[in-house]
Amino acid sequence: MRIKVASYNIHKGVGLDRRRDPERILAILREIDADVIALQECDRRFGERTSVLPRQAIDDHTPWQIVDLAQRPNSLGWHGNGLLVRREIEVASAGIVHLPTLEPRGAVRADLLVGGKPLRVVGMHLDISGLRRRQQVRSVLSHLADCEGDCPAVLMGDLNDWSQNGAALREFGAGWRMITAGRSFPARRPVAQLDRIVVSREWEIERAGVHHSPLAALGSDHLPVWATLQLNAKAA
Numbered sequence: 690m691r692i693k694v695a696s697y698n699i700h701k702g703v704g705l706d707r708r709r710d711p712e713r714i715l716a717i718l719r720e721i722d723a724d725v726i727a728l729q730e731c732d733r734r735f736g737e738r739t740s741v742l743p744r745q746a747i748d749d750h751t752p753w754q755i756v757d758l759a760q761r762p763n764s765l766g767w768h769g770n771g772l773l774v775r776r777e778i779e780v781a782s783a784g785i786v787h788l789p790t791l792e793p794r795g796a797v798r799a800d801l802l803v804g805g806k807p808l809r810v811v812g813m814h815l816d817i818s819g820l821r822r823r824q825q826v827r828s829v830l831s832h833l834a835d836c837e838g839d840c841p842a843v844l845m846g847d848l849n850d851w852s853q854n855g856a857a858l859r860e861f862g863a864g865w866r867m868i869t870a871g872r873s874f875p876a877r878r879p880v881a882q883l884d885r886i887v888v889s890r891e892w893e894i895e896r897a898g899v900h901h902s903p904l905a906a907l908g909s910d911h912l913p914v915w916a917t918l919q920l921n922a923k924a925a
Contacts (some may be wrong), residue, residue: 727812768795822857
């Protein structure tokens, strides 16, 4: 299995020009052209938590399907966390991951079949509090431990950790590898690696980076991060 994954905090579709432009976000996603995409802040925060990306536009003008995670009829995900996967990828199951939080944070999980091979994906947006982040990482890992079966996994999202090797990041432990994609925040002049991709031991990392383009520099306060992964020989 060779797959490209990406994570993008879209800031509710509001760019640095203070315009909410869903079409611009979709254009950025098409530039990245990943097979699996984790989105953060893809729903409005209050009221009905309506998706900022029109479902019809995703269905009609992108190669992705929406993983069914929404707890509200007009939302794309859970606490703003959504997952998009290419239409030829089968979604075997999906669910939300409850996190201990004082803020509207959350995580989502999907079990996928890519060419008949299983892949488990988690998208998440963690707290700004270091102590809370540690608890949230533990909750995500505990959720994965309770999932049926064992398969290659990719965890990604806005981890809100400014450090290179903070306590929350160390919670992932020896069975996980943190990909250094690069600085993604703030988009205009990135200084922090808030957006991260974490993979299980079955993966070889071919390439990884931060997506820079004129559209991405304007579309959100974060830049997207991405990685191209290949299952190692033992896992394959």
